[in-house]
Amino acid sequence: MAEKFTPSPLFERVERARRRRRKIKETHITLAHGSGGYSMHELVEGLFLEYFKNPILELLEDQAVFEVERGRLAFTTDSFVVDPVFFPGGDIGRLAINGTVNDLAMSGARPLYLSAGFIIEEGLAIEDLKRILRSMREAAEEAGVQIITGDTKVVEKGSADKIFINTSGIGVIESDARISAARACAGDKVILSGAIGDHGTTIMVARGELELETDIESDTAPLGFLVEDMLKEAARVESIDAIRSLRDPTRGGVATTLNEIALSSEVCIQIYEDRIPVREEVRGACEILGLDPLYVANEGKLVAIVAAEVAEPLVRRMKENPQGRDACIIGEVKREPQGIVAMVTGFGGTRIVDMLVGEQLPRIC
Amino acid sequence: MKFIDEYRQSDLAHKLAEEIARLTDQPLKLMEVCGGHTHTIFKYGIEDLLPPNIEMIHGPGCPVCVIPLGRVDDSISIAFQPNIIFTTFGDMMRVPGSKTNLLNAKAAGADVRMIYSPLDALKIAKKNPDRHVVFLALGFETTAPSTAMTVLQATKDRVENFSVFCNHIMIVPALLGLLDSPDLKLDGFLGPGHVSTVIGTRPYEFVAKEYGKPLVVSGFEPLDVLQSVHKIVKQIIEGRAEVENQYGRAVARDGNPKALRAIFEVFEARDYFEWRGLGSIARSGMKLNRKYAAFDAELKFAVPGLRIADPKACQCGEILKGVKKPWECKVFGTACTPETPIGSCMVSSEGACAAYYNFGRLSKVAERSGMNSAVARG
Numbered sequence: 001m002a003e004k005f006t007p008s009p010l011f012e013r014v015e016r017a018r019r020r021r022r023k024i025k026e027t028h029i030t031l032a033h034g035s036g037g038y039s040m041h042e043l044v045e046g047l048f049l050e051y052f053k054n055p056i057l058e059l060l061e062d063q064a065v066f067e068v069e070r071g072r073l074a075f076t077t078d079s080f081v082v083d084p085v086f087f088p089g090g091d092i093g094r095l096a097i098n099g100t101v102n103d104l105a106m107s108g109a110r111p112l113y114l115s116a117g118f119i120i121e122e123g124l125a126i127e128d129l130k131r132i133l134r135s136m137r138e139a140a141e142e143a144g145v146q147i148i149t150g151d152t153k154v155v156e157k158g159s160a161d162k163i164f165i166n167t168s169g170i171g172v173i174e175s176d177a178r179i180s181a182a183r184a185c186a187g188d189k190v191i192l193s194g195a196i197g198d199h200g201t202t203i204m205v206a207r208g209e210l211e212l213e214t215d216i217e218s219d220t221a222p223l224g225f226l227v228e229d230m231l232k233e234a235a236r237v238e239s240i241d242a243i244r245s246l247r248d249p250t251r252g253g254v255a256t257t258l259n260e261i262a263l264s265s266e267v268c269i270q271i272y273e274d275r276i277p278v279r280e281e282v283r284g285a286c287e288i289l290g291l292d293p294l295y296v297a298n299e300g301k302l303v304a305i306v307a308a309e310v311a312e313p314l315v316r317r318m319k320e321n322p323q324g325r326d327a328c329i330i331g332e333v334k335r336e337p338q339g340i341v342a343m344v345t346g347f348g349g350t351r352i353v354d355m356l357v358g359e360q361l362p363r364i365c
Numbered sequence: 366m367k368f369i370d371e372y373r374q375s376d377l378a379h380k381l382a383e384e385i386a387r388l389t390d391q392p393l394k395l396m397e398v399c400g401g402h403t404h405t406i407f408k409y410g411i412e413d414l415l416p417p418n419i420e421m422i423h424g425p426g427c428p429v430c431v432i433p434l435g436r437v438d439d440s441i442s443i444a445f446q447p448n449i450i451f452t453t454f455g456d457m458m459r460v461p462g463s464k465t466n467l468l469n470a471k472a473a474g475a476d477v478r479m480i481y482s483p484l485d486a487l488k489i490a491k492k493n494p495d496r497h498v499v500f501l502a503l504g505f506e507t508t509a510p511s512t513a514m515t516v517l518q519a520t521k522d523r524v525e526n527f528s529v530f531c532n533h534i535m536i537v538p539a540l541l542g543l544l545d546s547p548d549l550k551l552d553g554f555l556g557p558g559h560v561s562t563v564i565g566t567r568p569y570e571f572v573a574k575e576y577g578k579p580l581v582v583s584g585f586e587p588l589d590v591l592q593s594v595h596k597i598v599k600q601i602i603e604g605r606a607e608v609e610n611q612y613g614r615a616v617a618r619d620g621n622p623k624a625l626r627a628i629f630e631v632f633e634a635r636d637y638f639e640w641r642g643l644g645s646i647a648r649s650g651m652k653l654n655r656k657y658a659a660f661d662a663e664l665k666f667a668v669p670g671l672r673i674a675d676p677k678a679c680q681c682g683e684i685l686k687g688v689k690k691p692w693e694c695k696v697f698g699t700a701c702t703p704e705t706p707i708g709s710c711m712v713s714s715e716g717a718c719a720a721y722y723n724f725g726r727l728s729k730v731a732e733r734s735g736m737n738s739a740v741a742r743g
Contacts, residue, residue: 347587348375349410351724354703 029124034154047126048150051133052116052140056148064148066113069172074109076100077168085128085162087206089198089217092165093132095299097139098220099250100169105224106246106302108179108231109171111143116150117166122157132163143222145169171224175231175240183244184265186335189311191304193226193318194219194326195277196254197293199300201285212288216281221300223248226323233317234310242307243314249303252356255294257303258341259355265305266338271331271353274346294343295356305333372586378414381591386416388598394420394550395597396687398540399557400427400715401585407724409587419594422687423717425539426557428504428532429456430685430709430716431640434675436532437462439668440501443530444475446666450493452486453501455479456713461706463673483515483529490519490527499662503532507559509651510624513631516653516660530662531652534638536560537568538649542640544576548688553597555590556582558612563628565620566610573606584612631657639672641709642682681708684717691721698722 024046032039049057056064080096097114104111116136120129140147198219205212227246234242245265249257254276262269278286278293286293300323306314311329318324341353397403403423406412412421425431437460444451444467451467458468458479471477480486483500490498502512512529519527536557543549556569561582572580579600583593593611600607610616631653638650653661675681678696683689691697691710701707703719710718 345408345410346375347373347378347409347411347414349413351407351410354723 024126027126029120029122029126029129029154031122031154031156034120034152040152043152047129047133048152051130051137052147052150054146054148056113056146057150064113064115066148069112069174072109072173074104074107074171074173075168076103077166078103079164079166081161081164082203083161084203084206085132087202087218088215089202090220090299091132091135092163093134093136094139094220095218096165096167097136097143097145098222098299100167101139101143101145101222101224102248102300102302104169104171105222105227106179106248107171107173108175108177108227108240108243108246109173110228111145111169111171111222111224113148113170114140114145115166115168116147118150118152119160119164119166120152120154121160121162122154124162129163132165139222143224175235177231177240177243179243179246181245181247181261181264184261184267184269184305184333185244186267186333187308188244188305188333189308189329190258190269190271190331190333191306191311191315191318192254192276192328192330193223193302193304193324194300195279195282196249196298196301197278197282197286197291197296199250199298200253200296201282201289201291201293203297204289204291205285212285214281214285216279216285219298219300221323223300223302223323226302226318226321229317229321229324230304230314233314234306237313238307238310242310243304244307245303245305247303248298249301250297250299253293253295253297254301254303255292255341255353256355258353261303261305262341263339265333268334268337268339269305269331269341270334270344271341272344275328275330277326277328294353308332372584372588373409374588377588378591381588381595382414382416385419385591385595385598388595389602390416390418391602392418392420393552393598393601394422394687395553395555395594396422396424396543396551397555397583397590398424398426398536399555399560400430400713401557401559402555402583402590403427403717403720404715405585405587405590407720410724411587411590414591415594419598422551423684423720424543424687425640425643425685426505426536426560427710427713427715427717428508428534429460429713430681431534431643432457432460432503432532432709433639433641434461434463434673435639435669435671437466438464438673439670440530441465441467441470441475442668443499443662443666444470444477448496449476450489450496450498451475451477451501452480452489452498453477454481454503457501457503459706460709460712483512484518487515487519487522487524487527490524491522494526497526497528497665499528499530499666501530501532503534505534505536505557505560506563506624506628507557509533509632510563510621510627513627516631516657517627519660520657525659528660528662528665529653531632533632533651534640535634535649535651536564538646539640539643540569540572542643542646542649543686544572544578546686549686551578551687552601553578554580555593555597556580556608558582558584558589558616561610561612561616561620563621563624566608566616566618567620569608573608577606579606579609581609582612582616584615640685641675642685644682676707679708681710681718684708684710691718694718 202218318327486500581593632651633654634648635650680694710716
């Protein structure tokens with residue numbers, strides 16, 4: 001027994017309201033924003049879509065679908081939990097984009113697409129979230145990548161600290177580059193793209209426990225274009241194979257990165273203290289904090305192991321890129337003692353530079 | 366960096382090292398008492414510069430390294446008592462007790478916080494009036510004044526939810542212990558710098574007068590250390606034994622009277638205090654005196670207070686006395702590493718073992734792979 005369905009003029013109004021673009025009205029994130037219901041749609045459409053606008057994301061499917069280019073793909077993931085969320089030179093959003101972009105770039109890949117997963121603590125100010133999203137958008141534009149899929153969860157107060165972000169990324173390796181930490185050979189040179197220790201020192205100072213005031217800023221920056229320049233230059237001078245290893249020395253700093261390479265490649269890496277650029281302010285702050293800049297995190301620097309023949313022209317080319325302005329050769333690879341990073345100190349002695357153990361604890365006297 | 370780079374000039378260092386080599390080729394054993402000097406010696410590779418006849422012995426002057434197991438256990442026991450915020454310096458977090466350390470205690474739920482100054486602990490106490498804040502105080506006369514000032518401040522501000530678990534120690538009784546130790550043969554001492562900014566150089570005069578050993582109070586930059594070694598060697602070949610002050614830019618003969626007054630106001634000597642590896646030394650530890658007993662955590666909390674013997678395999682004692690070199694210890698670099706320290710000498714960057722492990726393995730590694738450090742140096 002089918003009843004006749006008579007459309008009412010009310011339906012039209014409801015329909016119009018449902019189609020209206022959602023705008024977020026609250027001032028703080030509530031648990032409702034993670035519920036999967038209306039509030040979450042408001043958050044996704046009113047905020048995330050607004051900031052990350054692109055044709056793939058706009059479809060709002062459960063997954064992003066895109067064409068695969070020819071060549072090999074690089075895929076990586078990273079989570080960001082930095083405290084404080086905002087710091088001089090950047091914030092957690094910028095870090096989340098650049099961190100994943102750089103991990104892709106270190107394989108010689110051109111970064112293409114990113115995912116972004118947010119775990120937000122109830123009570124985060126929407127203004128703060130907007131500020132983070134804005135800088136993610138800017139960082140993505142600078143790095144030439146798009147955020148094409150994402151997810152949001154909201155947890156009760158105390159279950160997370162303000163906001164955690166996970167980003168995964170896909171890039172395409174268009175060249176025949178075989179970049180790996182296991183490819184360093186005796187005779188190769190070690191290149192560093194600029195001054196070290198800026199990011200870690202900035203965060204330490206920004207925590208405010210020491211009441212230090214400095215002008216140091218985080219160095220967070222995308223390195224994809226710098227790597228592209230390096231690959232081109234290596235191919236021009238010799239062969240793309242001349243670039244053996246690339247790493248961005250984040251947690252654990254340059255010391256830890258070099259140790260990883262020395263161990264994987266079973267070689268000795270020797271560096272010279274007086275060739276390693278460290279900003280004056282960073283040196284000063286580290287001296288006070290009892291830190292060694294070699295172990296302090298960077299977010300916009302790379303270490304490259306390259307064939308000796310290409311080292312000089314590579315450094316010249318890197319200096320033309322804003323991310324490689326202070327690039328320099330800081331050491332070389334030797335056959336023995338294997339697995340060891342040694343440093344000739346500015347003082348003329350030699351010492352081992354080991355991996356970081358635990359946290360870098362300040363000394364007491 | 367101004368006021369720092371001047372003391373790290375490589376060309377001057379090489380000249381000084383040559384000068385030292387010219388003075389004598391007689392084998393000499395010199396002890397740097399202070400852990401800060403040990404750190405400098407390794408960080409800058411000073412042993413590479415010194416002539417082979419001069420041997421540096423790394424003494425017991427790392428306050429973290431001489432904390433006995435029992436005191437760490439006591440700290441952990443306090444940290445786990447209800448409603449406690451336990452505060453201490455970062456170096457202390459990984460120092461092993463008989464079962465675990467403060468870092469693990471923190472992970473297991475104790476509220477343990479790292480601070481940079483005892484005044485931070487007082488701040489935490491004021492912010493959390495419903496909880497009790499304990500500060501684990503340690504160090505020589507260097508850090509004792511800041512603990513004393515904090516106790517005085519707490520008295521002035523009438524803070525009642527704050528107390529100090531006091532492990533402050535004194536340098537002179539330790540020196541006496543070393544000088545009287547029968548298995549120790551030293552030719553001279555590099556005197557501590559930071560401690561001396563507080564106590565001055567006068568308290569060391571007995572080392573020269575009664576024991577006939579030269580002592581030079583030294584700064585912490587590499588050139589300071591080299592110049593001090595030069596001064597000691599010069600005294601020895603000239604047959605003198607005196608107390609000299611190389612660190613004149615910070616140390617006065619009578620020390621810092623204000624800091625000393627604060628120490629005497631708040632602390633008194635314990636009859637005995639146990640040092641890791643060195644055993645019990647008379648009148649070598651400080652505790653809060655009767656006037657400030659209200660701030661003494663040892664009177665407030667029941668702690669196990671046990672004396673616990675060092676692990677058998679660990680030779681921290683011999684190493685602290687300079688009788689053995691770190692690599693002569695059986696567990697060095699095998700069971701005992703900075704990641705999983707058995708002995709406290711492996712924990713702090715001022716500990717002799719950690720310094721050798723982190724900075725000093727090059728010549729050992731090079732020897733093993735059949736080359737000398739000069740080759741490794743290129």
